[in-house]
Amino acid sequence: MKYLDEYRDPVAARKLADTIARTVTRPWTIMEICGGQTHTIVKYGIDEILPSQIELVHGPGCPVCVTPLEMIDRAHAIASRRDVIFCSFGDMLRVPGSRGDLLQLKSEGADVRVVYSPLDAVKVAADNPGRKAVFFAIGFETTAPPNAMAVWMARKRGLKNFSVLVSHVTVPNAITAILDAPGNRVQGFLGPGHVCTVVGYDEYEPIASQYHVPIVITGFEPLDMLEGVLWTVRQLESGRAEVENQYGRAVQRNGNAQSRQLIDEVFEVCDRKWRGVGTIPQSGYRLRDAYRDYDAEKIFAVEDICTQESTVCISGEILRGLKKPHHCPAFGKQCTPQTPLGATMVSAEGACAAYFHYGRHLVSLDVSTDTPSLAAGDRR
Amino acid sequence: MCLGVPGQVVETYHEHDVLMGKVAFGGVFRRVCLEHVPQVKPGEFVLVHVGFALSRIDEQEAKRVFEFLERMNQLDELESPSQDAESQAGESDEPLEKSPP
Amino acid sequence: MSDPSVAGIDWSSCPTPKSNYDRILLGHGSGGRLTNELIERVFVPAFDNPILAALEDQATLNLAATNGGAAGGLPRLAFTTDAFVVQPLFFPGGDIGRLAVHGTVNDLAVGGALPQFLSAAFILEEGLPIDDLKRIAASMRAACDEAGVQLVTGDTKVVDRGKGDQVFITTAGIGIVPPGRNLSIRSVRPGDKILVSGTLGDHGITIMSVREGIEFETALESDTAPLTSLVQAMLAACPAIRWMRDPTRGGLASALNEMASAAGVGVELVESTIPVRNEVHAACEMLGLDALYVANEGKLVAVVPADDSEKLLGTMRAHPLGQNAAIIGTVVDEHPRMVLLRSLVGGERVVTMLAGEQLPRIC
Numbered sequence: 042m043k044y045l046d047e048y049r050d051p052v053a054a055r056k057l058a059d060t061i062a063r064t065v066t067r068p069w070t071i072m073e074i075c076g077g078q079t080h081t082i083v084k085y086g087i088d089e090i091l092p093s094q095i096e097l098v099h100g101p102g103c104p105v106c107v108t109p110l111e112m113i114d115r116a117h118a119i120a121s122r123r124d125v126i127f128c129s130f131g132d133m134l135r136v137p138g139s140r141g142d143l144l145q146l147k148s149e150g151a152d153v154r155v156v157y158s159p160l161d162a163v164k165v166a167a168d169n170p171g172r173k174a175v176f177f178a179i180g181f182e183t184t185a186p187p188n189a190m191a192v193w194m195a196r197k198r199g200l201k202n203f204s205v206l207v208s209h210v211t212v213p214n215a216i217t218a219i220l221d222a223p224g225n226r227v228q229g230f231l232g233p234g235h236v237c238t239v240v241g242y243d244e245y246e247p248i249a250s251q252y253h254v255p256i257v258i259t260g261f262e263p264l265d266m267l268e269g270v271l272w273t274v275r276q277l278e279s280g281r282a283e284v285e286n287q288y289g290r291a292v293q294r295n296g297n298a299q300s301r302q303l304i305d306e307v308f309e310v311c312d313r314k315w316r317g318v319g320t321i322p323q324s325g326y327r328l329r330d331a332y333r334d335y336d337a338e339k340i341f342a343v344e345d346i347c348t349q350e351s352t353v354c355i356s357g358e359i360l361r362g363l364k365k366p367h368h369c370p371a372f373g374k375q376c377t378p379q380t381p382l383g384a385t386m387v388s389a390e391g392a393c394a395a396y397f398h399y400g401r402h403l404v405s406l407d408v409s410t411d412t413p414s415l416a417a418g419d420r421r
Numbered sequence: 422m423c424l425g426v427p428g429q430v431v432e433t434y435h436e437h438d439v440l441m442g443k444v445a446f447g448g449v450f451r452r453v454c455l456e457h458v459p460q461v462k463p464g465e466f467v468l469v470h471v472g473f474a475l476s477r478i479d480e481q482e483a484k485r486v487f488e489f490l491e492r493m494n495q496l497d498e499l500e501s502p503s504q505d506a507e508s509q510a511g512e513s514d515e516p517l518e519k520s521p522p
Numbered sequence: 523m524s525d526p527s528v529a530g531i532d533w534s535s536c537p538t539p540k541s542n543y544d545r546i547l548l549g550h551g552s553g554g555r556l557t558n559e560l561i562e563r564v565f566v567p568a569f570d571n572p573i574l575a576a577l578e579d580q581a582t583l584n585l586a587a588t589n590g591g592a593a594g595g596l597p598r599l600a601f602t603t604d605a606f607v608v609q610p611l612f613f614p615g616g617d618i619g620r621l622a623v624h625g626t627v628n629d630l631a632v633g634g635a636l637p638q639f640l641s642a643a644f645i646l647e648e649g650l651p652i653d654d655l656k657r658i659a660a661s662m663r664a665a666c667d668e669a670g671v672q673l674v675t676g677d678t679k680v681v682d683r684g685k686g687d688q689v690f691i692t693t694a695g696i697g698i699v700p701p702g703r704n705l706s707i708r709s710v711r712p713g714d715k716i717l718v719s720g721t722l723g724d725h726g727i728t729i730m731s732v733r734e735g736i737e738f739e740t741a742l743e744s745d746t747a748p749l750t751s752l753v754q755a756m757l758a759a760c761p762a763i764r765w766m767r768d769p770t771r772g773g774l775a776s777a778l779n780e781m782a783s784a785a786g787v788g789v790e791l792v793e794s795t796i797p798v799r800n801e802v803h804a805a806c807e808m809l810g811l812d813a814l815y816v817a818n819e820g821k822l823v824a825v826v827p828a829d830d831s832e833k834l835l836g837t838m839r840a841h842p843l844g845q846n847a848a849i850i851g852t853v854v855d856e857h858p859r860m861v862l863l864r865s866l867v868g869g870e871r872v873v874t875m876l877a878g879e880q881l882p883r884i885c
């Protein structure tokens with residue numbers, strides 16, 4: 042596939058890894074923001090081909106993982122209703138709430154359907170006029186344009202039986218929360234490539250200068266990530282702290298003007314609870330008043346459902362890059378993708394789930410890099 | 422964090438007044454909403470996330486990393502290992518994208 | 523870290539109950555970890571006998587031993603059963619009937635048996651158009667003829683509208699195992715090579731492309747096919763083949779994890795050698811799926827001593843169903859019960875067992 046496969050070329054990857062090795066002179070800790078980037082690192086073993094001075098810590102950029110427990114409970118309450126067709130992205134169905142996950146609800150007879158796109162949920166509404174179609178609108182800024190478009194289209198077509206349960210989160214204030222946390226070790230960031238495709242990266246410039254951290258907006262393929270690391274390391278080695286755009290083929294500084302406009306029309310910024318982390322001010326979107334007829338929380342009166350998070354899991358520390366999955370005593374034991382205890386295990390992109398899926402609970406710890414490593418002698 | 426996949430626009434059409442397209446991903450085709458990339462023409466590539474085009478793929482930018490690697494290959498051929506320090510200095514002059522005026 | 527001796531089926535070392543679910547989920551049918559859990563928790567204890575406990579795809583029955591007859595006098599029979607619940611009933615490249623015949627025949631064939639007879643029991647939902655049933659029956663007849671088997675007995679039941687998904691088909695199959703043939707999952711040895719007969723994921727992606735909410739256009743078709751003649755050609759060329767399986771639901775990853783666990787060996791795969799069609803690759807990228815876990819219905823995986831691997835590859839490629847055959851990995855004695863993959867860019871990762879249903883992802 043063009044613009045995809047060529048960014049997985051092994052010779053080019055080796056070349057970039059060697060360049061990084063020649064550039065680095067001391068240890069650096071870099072955080073990749075997006076769950077998709079974490080996925081690439083673990084899937085291709087990127088951290089294995091990087092020099093050992095580079096430590097990659099995994100960020101909170103997994104919208105499925107950070108959807109708060111009470112939002113799952115609200116979804117559960119809505120989906121349990123007989124008159125509702127509850128539509129959702131596939132990976133949300135396995136997130137456990139207080140009363141189980143949406144897949145279990147489906148097995149008990151609820152009409153829960155996987156859709157690939159929010160626009161397909163609008164179609165479900167149009168095809169089922171006698172019932173209420175509800176779409177679970179989660180995501181970062183990347184998913185805001187399609188979610189906003191779904192609401193906008195429903196209004197345009199005069200559909201009265203479509204609504205969205207919104208749980209949007211936004212990146213910049215999560216980064217500052219990480220940087221402000223005591224014990225923060227992150228020195229540079231691989232910024233969220235697809236988020237910035239939509240909203241641009243001008244918001245990151247004040248963060249880079251205020252906290253003096255380089256932020257390289259990075260893509261998702263192996264060559265993108267290696268190049269992102271290279272540019273970050275170069276900045277760190279030379280004491281610079283700027284925003285650079287590695288993902289230029291998809292990202293421009295001002296993002297997509299039309300998307301920004303539609304997001305602004307349909308959504309407004311609000312405080313959001315992040316599972317495992319707590320409330321981060323001004324870190325999410327909710328529907329504007331003008332669109333309250335499409336707000337499932339209001340229509341089904343579930344706003345009062347509030348739930349406390351589990352105290353056992355260390356997701357919060359993992360999402361902030363303070364710990365890694367293998368530091369958690371429950372990892373791979375009580376806490377697995379089938380029986381997740383917390384945020385970072387619930388979706389394929391959460392750090393714990395990615396580590397688990399790619400078997401890092403089964404291999405030895407390379408103590409020199411504090412990373413589960415297949416190269417570390419005794420493979421189990 | 423978000424699964425965004427490049428696809429090639431095959432044709433465009435309107436559905437309920439919204440700009441849509443038939444987009445080719447390798448050998449499979451899917452309908453994609455193109456409302457936010459209205460200038461796109463058949464033959465061009467877009468980045469698609471959950472059935473929605475987020476942006477056009479800039480072909481020039483897409484080549485950049487390969488041009489960099491090509492330059493490195495050429496440098497390696499010209500230089501011996503003892504001149505690595507010099508080649509590093511050359512690389513740090515890489516044009517980095519700054520905010521456009 | 524988890525108990526290393528049960529890598530790949532690590533839930534048995536988990537202190538909490540093996541599954542939180544007290545009802546059947548779709549994931550229990552996915553061919554991965556949940557399916558295995560169900561088998562181990564419910565069926566094996568209930569039917570406890572050594573033939574079932576071997577958990578091969580087919581049971582090889584030694585009638586001489588049970589009848590007290592002279593060894594070598596009576597043939598060994600291979601016996602298998604299977605169930606088919608695919609939706610939609612008719613899909614590009616086939617239908618539920620064709621799938622049922624091929625699936626049953628293949629379970630017998632990969633054990634080295636010559637399939638002979640099938641039975642089929644139909645559970646039909648009230649309201650199913652009879653024309654659809656006629657199409658399915660005709661398709662099964664054609665598939666039986668092509669595979670050289672006869673459907674010799676059957677049954678039909680009807681359930682109320684809403685209590686069944688149009689058609690469910692359960693089959694049983696009987697084949698003859700030639701004397702001296704002893705394919706077994708436990709005969710796999712370090713140093714052996716692993717081969718696949720062709721491209722992975724064709725069937726599962728075809729089905730997904732016609733699934734409501736996900737649909738996409740593709741020229742892909744299900745790869746459903748009877749593998750008997752391919753297997754016979756392979757065994758004739760390389761009688762030393764250790765073990766074969768048709769990797770259906772759960773995909774190649776699940777089949778190899780089961781092999782690694784049962785045989786107590788490690789597996790190393792090379793990503794760049796695994797054959798995948800462009801369309802399957804593209805669909806997997808688009809939906810965020812992994813072709814290693816997607817179902818195949820006309821492919822097999824075979825393990826053979828290293829010295830025979832090139833010859834076997836040549837034999838497979840010469841057969842119409844093996845044109846894209848490839849050597850994709852090696853059995854090793856390191857990391858027992860673990861399947862590793864060397865990625866395109868050189869790093870390694872573990873290929874774990876599928877947990878639950880594979881769902882398209884957003885991230």
